[in-house]
Amino acid sequence: MRELMVQALSSVEGGYDRLAPKFDRTPFRTPDRVLAATADALRPFGPFERGLDVCCGTGAGMRVLEPLCREVTGVDFSAGMLAEARGAHPGAEWVRADVRVLPFDEGFDLAVTFGALGHFLPGERPAVFEGVYRALRPGGLFAFPIGAPPPLTSAWYWALLGFDVAMRVRNAVWRPPFVMYYRTCALGALREDLTAAGFTVTTVPVTGLGRREDGSPRCRLILARKP
Ligand SMILES: C[S@@+](CC[C@H](N)C(=O)[O-])C[C@H]1O[C@@H](n2cnc3c(N)ncnc32)[C@H](O)[C@@H]1O
Numbered sequence: 307m308r309e310l311m312v313q314a315l316s317s318v319e320g321g322y323d324r325l326a327p328k329f330d331r332t333p334f335r336t337p338d339r340v341l342a343a344t345a346d347a348l349r350p351f352g353p354f355e356r357g358l359d360v361c362c363g364t365g366a367g368m369r370v371l372e373p374l375c376r377e378v379t380g381v382d383f384s385a386g387m388l389a390e391a392r393g394a395h396p397g398a399e400w401v402r403a404d405v406r407v408l409p410f411d412e413g414f415d416l417a418v419t420f421g422a423l424g425h426f427l428p429g430e431r432p433a434v435f436e437g438v439y440r441a442l443r444p445g446g447l448f449a450f451p452i453g454a455p456p457p458l459t460s461a462w463y464w465a466l467l468g469f470d471v472a473m474r475v476r477n478a479v480w481r482p483p484f485v486m487y488y489r490t491c492a493l494g495a496l497r498e499d500l501t502a503a504g505f506t507v508t509t510v511p512v513t514g515l516g517r518r519e520d521g522s523p524r525c526r527l528i529l530a531r532k533p
Contacts (some may be wrong), residue, residue: 309328318486322384323386324386326386330364336421338369341370342369343514343515344420345373347511347512348449351449351529352416353375355377356377356378356379357371357415357417358371358414358416359381359417359418361405362381363382364387365380365391367380368394371418378399379398379399380401381400383402383404407437408437408441411440413441413443416447416448428495446532448532449529452491452525453525454518454524470487473487493528505532506531508531509528509529
């Protein structure tokens with residue numbers, strides 16, 4: 307808890323550098339069942355030649371990319387997270403960069419991202435999506451899972467709202483900011499930004515993660531295709 311508090315008072319990059327050695331044991335690392343279900347949903351669209359994990363952290367997304375792609379690359383700005391990723395997946399290529407200015411040009415067939423979009427203010431997201439668009443070859447696919455919004459009556463709704471309010475208060479009174487907001491990534495807003503970047507956007511249910519009481523999928527895979 308003390309270490310998480312220190313992390314939360316750091317910058318995003320510095321915070322992840324500190325957390326890196328223990329990151330895989332925190333709830334912030336994308337769980338294996340989400341990765342496995344995403345890989346299942348993505349498999350019919352593959353195989354792919356070169357895959358890119360945007361904001362790769364310690365390399366969780368490699369569990370999705372490695373079985374689907376011939377070559378895999380992870381990009382992240384935390385040297386600490388990249389060091390862990392490199393240790394766990396020595397066969398992949400690891401690039402240190404800020405994904406708001408992605409340094410790739412038409413080299414990839416598939417890009418994925420997990421658990422990171424909340425680190426970007428809505429005004430920063432277009433630069434990230436434009437960078438992913440540039441990084442993909444024509445016909446390339448940018449895919450990522452997005453959970454259904456929790457209903458107002460659920461504990462999750464209030465937990466996520468509480469987290470975002472706490473972060474906004476923290477960022478109003480403390481520098482450097484630590485941007486991480488759960489409620490800025492609604493499907494409609496993401497679809498709009500992806501479309502503006504040039505992608506053609508569809509979604510498919512991630513069936514492996516089940517359905518809600520009303521029958522709608524708990525999670526959808528966003529499929530943003532570069533024409
Ligand atoms: C919650 S972690 C997710 C890591 C991994 N994708 C996973 O699912 O376990 C978010 C990651 O995004 C990275 N990140 C945040 N903002 C970034 C930026 N502007 N450029 C590059 N990486 C960034 C952090 O360093 C961190 O590794």
